[in-house]
Amino acid sequence: MEDTQEIQDIIFYFKEMAINQPDKLLSLLKENSNLLCAVMYLLIKSKLVDESVVVKIFKDSLDVENQENQIEERIKSMDSKFLTDETKTRIEKLKYLISKKN
Structure with missing residues (x-):
């Protein structure tokens, strides 16, 4: 074939x-x-x-730049009770970086 x-x-x-x-x-x-x-x-x-x-x-x-809003919404909608402290800290840093760009 x-x-x-x-x-x-x-x-x-x-x-x-x-x-x-x-x-x-x-x-x-x-x-x-x-x-x-x-x-x-x-x-x-x-x-x-x-x-x-x-x-x-x-x-x-x-392309993370084009998906910023989607990433931000996912982070905001996450239930933090299932996350480790390290993950919570990283999320807070990401929230800060995203808000700093806006």
Whole structure:
């Protein structure tokens, strides 16, 4: 079997899974970041997506500056009774740094 055919088979499998079992696929990709990278690589190699789009998606998802508000909301909503003192101290420092920027 050619590489091209194998790639098409794999992509077809993930497409079917996305349609028929989206929750299972999402869970699988969340638990296996290497699998997500491999799928993105296959999509790029088969020219189904533009490499620059994938790079932008990854950069945006890792960009803390653009996600500051979301991080702040998560920190504020955390129940501190389950946190260690060290974690509480770190959260307070983060809150201070975020408020200092605003």
